[in-house]
Amino acid sequence: MTKTTIIVAGGSGLRMGHELPKQFLPIGGIPVLMLTIDAFYRYDAGMHLVVVLPSSQIDFWRELCTTHNFAIKHTVVAGGETRFHSVKNGLTAALPESLVAVHDGVRPFVSQQTIARCFDEALKSGSAIPVTASVESIRQIIGDASVSVNRASYMMVQTPQVFQWQVIDAAYQLPYDTLFTDDASVVEKACFKVTLVDGNRENLKLTTPFDLLVGEALFQQSNARP
Amino acid sequence: MTKTTIIVAGGSGLRMGHELPKQFLPIGGIPVLMLTIDAFYRYDAGMHLVVVLPSSQIDFWRELCTTHNFAIKHTVVAGGETRFHSVKNGLTAALPESLVAVHDGVRPFVSQQTIARCFDEALKSGSAIPVTASVESIRQIIGDASVSVNRASYMMVQTPQVFQWQVIDAAYQLPYDTLFTDDASVVEKACFKVTLVDGNRENLKLTTPFDLLVGEALFQQSNARP
Numbered sequence: 001m002t003k004t005t006i007i008v009a010g011g012s013g014l015r016m017g018h019e020l021p022k023q024f025l026p027i028g029g030i031p032v033l034m035l036t037i038d039a040f041y042r043y044d045a046g047m048h049l050v051v052v053l054p055s056s057q058i059d060f061w062r063e064l065c066t067t068h069n070f071a072i073k074h075t076v077v078a079g080g081e082t083r084f085h086s087v088k089n090g091l092t093a094a095l096p097e098s099l100v101a102v103h104d105g106v107r108p109f110v111s112q113q114t115i116a117r118c119f120d121e122a123l124k125s126g127s128a129i130p131v132t133a134s135v136e137s138i139r140q141i142i143g144d145a146s147v148s149v150n151r152a153s154y155m156m157v158q159t160p161q162v163f164q165w166q167v168i169d170a171a172y173q174l175p176y177d178t179l180f181t182d183d184a185s186v187v188e189k190a191c192f193k194v195t196l197v198d199g200n201r202e203n204l205k206l207t208t209p210f211d212l213l214v215g216e217a218l219f220q221q222s223n224a225r226p
Numbered sequence: 227m228t229k230t231t232i233i234v235a236g237g238s239g240l241r242m243g244h245e246l247p248k249q250f251l252p253i254g255g256i257p258v259l260m261l262t263i264d265a266f267y268r269y270d271a272g273m274h275l276v277v278v279l280p281s282s283q284i285d286f287w288r289e290l291c292t293t294h295n296f297a298i299k300h301t302v303v304a305g306g307e308t309r310f311h312s313v314k315n316g317l318t319a320a321l322p323e324s325l326v327a328v329h330d331g332v333r334p335f336v337s338q339q340t341i342a343r344c345f346d347e348a349l350k351s352g353s354a355i356p357v358t359a360s361v362e363s364i365r366q367i368i369g370d371a372s373v374s375v376n377r378a379s380y381m382m383v384q385t386p387q388v389f390q391w392q393v394i395d396a397a398y399q400l401p402y403d404t405l406f407t408d409d410a411s412v413v414e415k416a417c418f419k420v421t422l423v424d425g426n427r428e429n430l431k432l433t434t435p436f437d438l439l440v441g442e443a444l445f446q447q448s449n450a451r452p
Contacts, residue, residue, distance in 0.1 A: 217443030
């Protein structure tokens with residue numbers, strides 16, 4: 001089955017305390033978004049790659065690709081007001097009848113095994129999202145109070161979230177809802193079932209300067225491997 | 227008010243894939259547990275420090291302290307079957323009428339600000355635990371299925387968890403319950419209220435080889451600061 005991966009990079013950079021949006025910040029000298037695209041290209045060089053960026057950043061991205069001699073072919077699509085709208089725009093460039101992955105542009109450390117598990121499971125059951133257990137205790141906030149919950153009953157959700165095209169295409173016809181925090185929540189609202197697979201702990205969403213420091217350490221380690 | 231910090235280090239090292247228990251693994255050449263003790267000593271050099279270790283590891287720890295010329299004074303107590311029993315043993319060495327912090331031995335990167343927030347709030351309201359927001363989407367597992375939940379309603383819990391002595395001493399008279407994942411859950415079972423304060427993201431619980439790599443990066447960065 002043909003594959004499409006939609007890589008969504010909506011960051012404006014404010015949370016990182018940098019002027020440069022976080023998807024363009026360098027790790028090992030390479031912009032994060034290029035590392036992310038490369039992870040999917042390594043998994044399947046024939047896959048259709050769609051990158052969704054705020055329209056104001058598209059020219060800058062093209063220049064960056066030239067400067068870095070970044071040669072992996074990809075389609076660029078302008079994002080929307082929220083992540084939901086950005087994914088919806090990205091879907092217009094997806095190959096119909098393919099398996100469609102949606103991935104955060106700032107998760108460059110997704111493993112090849114995680115990508116494979118997601119595509120393999122989505123091919124079988126229609127959808128797959130990668131999750132990891134929490135090492136921290138978890139509290140639920142209820143009004144002004146909070147309670148301990150059983151952490152074994154909760155999982156942390158990563159990307160790529162992979163769906164058969166007809167599933168995700170149908171789901172994104174729904175009107176926008178503020179409770180859509182990821183693609184699985186959209187697909188479930190459309191009454192499709194979502195299957196969980198194992199993610200990998202290194203598959204961090206680079207959100208803060210701390211994450212960038214961690215990312216640099218991961219990059220150095222993976223490049224030090226034989 | 228006098229202060230006691232009980233540092234609980236129960237790791238057997240298996241999860242790390244090393245023979246050495248994780249509390250003894252080096253970061254920047256220094257065993258993790260020494261870095262953790264040092265963080266509390268820097269906050270208040272006059273604080274009473276209690277370290278809880280599996281009885282089989284106590285001799286090894288004492289040798290390690292000699293080898294590293296580790297001079298911060300602390301009381302060593304043998305741990306119990308579970309974290310609950312280890313903390314209960316640690317409490318026998320706490321100063322009565324003090325503020326009592328319980329901290330994971332494998333969280334060396336707790337900030338001075340987090341420690342201060344916890345002690346300050348516990349002095350006022352009786353208890354304080356540090357929490358951070360989740361950057362990941364969260365799913366709740368219900369039987370064989372799972373659902374997206376609103377991640378804004380959940381917080382990740384760190385340590386130190388700080389209590390007035392009479393609160394934690396009373397709570398740890400309760401019989402053991404498998405749902406006790408942290409001290410807050412014990413204290414709440416005893417019908418005391420728990421107050422949340424801000425933790426710090428670097429305050430990781432070093433659980434896997436990946437965490438150790440992150441820890442090394444954090445250590446190098448903090449030592450590179452002027």
